[in-house]
Amino acid sequence: MTVSKKIVLLSPPANTHRTPEECLGLEYLAAESIECGHKVDYVDAWMSEMNLKQVGKIILEKNPDVIGISPSMDSFQIVIDLVLFLRSNQYKGQIVFGGIYASFEAESLLAAIGSQIDGILTGEADETFQEFLRTGKICDVSGSIYQYQGRIIRNPRQKVSDNLDSLPLPLRETFSLVRKLKTPSHVMGSRGCRGNCSFCSVACYQQFSTEKRWRGRSPKNIVSELVDLSKKGEDMVKLIDDNFFGQRDDKQREKRFIQLLKDSGINMRFRLSLRVDDVEDDIIESFKQVGLFAVSLGVESFVQKKLNDFAKGVTVKQNIRALEILHKHDIYVQMGHIMFWPFTTMAEIEEELLFLEKFKWTVTKGICTKLFLADGTRITKRLYSEIGFKGKEGANNLYEIIDSKANNFYYALRSWTKEFSPLYEQVIDPVSSPKNVTQQMYESFYKLYMRLKEMDLEVAKRLIPYVSDPIKLQKTLEQLRKEFSESLVLIGNQTDHLYNQAGLSIGQCNTRI
Numbered sequence: 001m002t003v004s005k006k007i008v009l010l011s012p013p014a015n016t017h018r019t020p021e022e023c024l025g026l027e028y029l030a031a032e033s034i035e036c037g038h039k040v041d042y043v044d045a046w047m048s049e050m051n052l053k054q055v056g057k058i059i060l061e062k063n064p065d066v067i068g069i070s071p072s073m074d075s076f077q078i079v080i081d082l083v084l085f086l087r088s089n090q091y092k093g094q095i096v097f098g099g100i101y102a103s104f105e106a107e108s109l110l111a112a113i114g115s116q117i118d119g120i121l122t123g124e125a126d127e128t129f130q131e132f133l134r135t136g137k138i139c140d141v142s143g144s145i146y147q148y149q150g151r152i153i154r155n156p157r158q159k160v161s162d163n164l165d166s167l168p169l170p171l172r173e174t175f176s177l178v179r180k181l182k183t184p185s186h187v188m189g190s191r192g193c194r195g196n197c198s199f200c201s202v203a204c205y206q207q208f209s210t211e212k213r214w215r216g217r218s219p220k221n222i223v224s225e226l227v228d229l230s231k232k233g234e235d236m237v238k239l240i241d242d243n244f245f246g247q248r249d250d251k252q253r254e255k256r257f258i259q260l261l262k263d264s265g266i267n268m269r270f271r272l273s274l275r276v277d278d279v280e281d282d283i284i285e286s287f288k289q290v291g292l293f294a295v296s297l298g299v300e301s302f303v304q305k306k307l308n309d310f311a312k313g314v315t316v317k318q319n320i321r322a323l324e325i326l327h328k329h330d331i332y333v334q335m336g337h338i339m340f341w342p343f344t345t346m347a348e349i350e351e352e353l354l355f356l357e358k359f360k361w362t363v364t365k366g367i368c369t370k371l372f373l374a375d376g377t378r379i380t381k382r383l384y385s386e387i388g389f390k391g392k393e394g395a396n397n398l399y400e401i402i403d404s405k406a407n408n409f410y411y412a413l414r415s416w417t418k419e420f421s422p423l424y425e426q427v428i429d430p431v432s433s434p435k436n437v438t439q440q441m442y443e444s445f446y447k448l449y450m451r452l453k454e455m456d457l458e459v460a461k462r463l464i465p466y467v468s469d470p471i472k473l474q475k476t477l478e479q480l481r482k483e484f485s486e487s488l489v490l491i492g493n494q495t496d497h498l499y500n501q502a503g504l505s506i507g508q509c510n511t512r513i
Contacts, residue, residue: 004037005065005133011044012082013051014074017425019433020047022178024186024240025099026070027170029129035168036130047177052078056085063093068129070099071109073394083113094118096132098125100205104376105395106145110152119146123208124160124191126167143208160209164191165221175232182436182504184236184271185229189257190216193243195275197298198311198379199338199371202242216246219257223264230266236436237270245278254283261290269293271434276314279322284329294332294434297322301338302355303348310338310379323359332446334432335362341371342387342399344406346467353460360453363431363446366424367456368413373397405467412463412473417456419481423492427452430504437502444498448491455484 009030011023023044030042041062045055059067067086071079083095095117102109103122110120119138121128122145131141138146143158170188172178178185192206192214203213229237245254261268273296284292299319301307307314326333339352356367373380374395383389389397401407417424430437430445437445459480466472499505 002037002134004039006062007033007038007040007066007068007133008059008062008064009033009040009042009068010055010059010070011046012069012071012075012079013045013049013055014072015078016074017422017429018074019183019429019435020044020049020181021183021238021433022047022172022174022186023070024170024188025125026068027172027174028167028188029068029098029125030171030173031168032126032130033133034171036133038133040171042171042173044174044177046075047174047181052082052085056082056089059086060089060091063091065093066133067093067095069095069097070102071097072099072101073105076101076105076109076394080109080112083116087116094136096121096129096138098122098129100201101395103205103208104201104374107152110145110147114147114152119144123158123205124210127160128158157207158209162210162212162215164188164215164217169225169228172232175234179233179436182502183433184238184269184436185234186240187222187225187229187237188217188241189222189239189244189272190214190241190246193275194246195243195298195313196311197300198309198382199373199377201374201377204376204378214243214246216253219253219260222257223260226261226268227264227266230264230268235268236434237268238434239270239272241273243275243278244272245274251280251283255286258286258290267291271295273297276318276322279325281325281328284325284331288329288331292331293439294334295326296334296336297326298336299323300336302352306338306341306348309341309343320355323362327359327361332431332434333362335359335364337364337367337369338371339367339369340401340406340410342383342402344401344410345403346405346409346464349406349409350464353457357457360457361450363428363449364453365428365432366417366421367453367460368410368417370410373399408470408473409463409467412467412477413460416459416463416477416480420488423488423495424452426499427491427495430498430502435502435504437504441498441502445495448495448498451487451491455487459484 009026011026030040033040043058069079096119097109098121102120106120122143128141128143132138138144142155144155146153193202194214196203206213268291270291271294276297276299300310300312302316304316380397387399389399391398401410427448431449463473463476466476
């Protein structure tokens with residue numbers, strides 16, 4: 001017989017400009033724990049805008065048997081400080097971490113506070129968290145990582161169920177906050193990705209739990225949840241799958257989803273993520289008819305050699321075709337694009353810029369995007385052996401670009417981008433998150449974003465002639481700052497006005513230079 005335990009599941013405060021969003025993984029754990037007879041308090045400190053002391057006070061007052069925390073790279077230090085605060089105030093219960101960041105950064109977390117926590121549940125924790133609640137011993141749980149007598153112990157990989165339909169629907173106690181912050185409700189339609197990109201953590205993360213790259217819920221199960229959300233008043237969802245389209249087949253699952261959503265009669269806008277080789281004219285047209293308005297698309301590069309190095313498994317031609325189809329159907333595209341990596345050359349930069357100009361209607365978080373090297377990925381292991389790293393910042397291994405001209409260009413463009421990054425974040429957030437605002441308001445934010453994008457492209461074009469001369473490069477950068485300063489102030493004022501009109505909270509983004 002399972003002994004009922006008092007549990008606090010915490011989505012911690014985060015030091016970031018990003019919009020607070022619900023933590024669906026913890027909401028699933030909460031529902032699963034309640035189903036197993038436990039008493040659960042779910043505390044979303046990020047969405048509730050709590051500080052560390054407020055969170056600590058709540059937890060001490062509740063005095064749970066177990067605390068489960070899902071840290072991110074934006075909450076790493078906050079979580080460490082919280083654990084130390086709790087222990088210094090005589091909290092005696094058990095503390096476990098989980099989630100993608102904790103899985104990859106387990107050794108860093110244990111090095112910082114390994115003696116203060118029970119350990120880390122790597123990969124999907126639907127079953128392992130319940131196992132930990134049953135046994136109370138981290139050493140008995142598959143896939144756990146913990147500290148014992150000063151050593152880090154890694155237990156063998158867990159086994160997870162392929163039947164995602166068997167999971168209870170997530171506990172949505174933060175639904176009122178979701179509506180208040182105008183963020184779409186998150187829905188999980190699948191886990192994993194059939195791709196195996198060399199830089200991506202998704203495939204590596206799945207290996208903590210299963211050999212299968214992708215597992216999906218049935219269309220009936222997904223649509224049933226969408227209907228439930230619609231009855232609560234929700235009219236926009238963000239399908240948080242890394243790849244909603246699971247297999248390279250005749251898309252019967254997706255077609256069934258479209259038909260069931262159409263038959264349900266609900267009015268629901270939605271955004272999803274997919275690969276470029278999933279984009280077909282007929283399927284996108286059908287998705288548009290039932291509410292698709294935006295996608296996240298991993299293009300990454302318009303240089304074939306980079307696509308090969310990144311193990312994308314697609315061609316530049318496929319990238320172009322996918323973008324043209326989506327544009328034809330007026331789908332907003334948040335395009336993943338990586339301008340810089342250690343072997344970037346000026347010839348490649350100029351090629352990338354030509355395509356960024358051609359597809360400037362896509363939404364990208366600036367054009368100064370540099371390959372993020374997270375521990376555990378294949379490309380990180382490769383580059384560590386080939387070039388080495390100069391340190392680490394958060395979860396990112398740091399490196400220089402080998403080509404001196406490309407490196408000069410990167411730092412100049414980075415300096416420009418950092419100058420107004422808070423404004424950029426504020427403008428792009430309602431478009432990329434996205435925010436649940438009217439279509440007219442969404443288009444207004446998009447137009448402001450486009451003005452910044454065009455400015456970025458113009459700056460890049462005018463910096464390129466001086467990449468061989470750092471002094472002239474810096475002088476040109478200063479001239480561009482002066483030239484565009486009034487336009488940036490105007491865009492900032494217009495952004496504030498739109499935020500007020502839409503009832504959005506600016507939060508930490510209101511710190512412009």
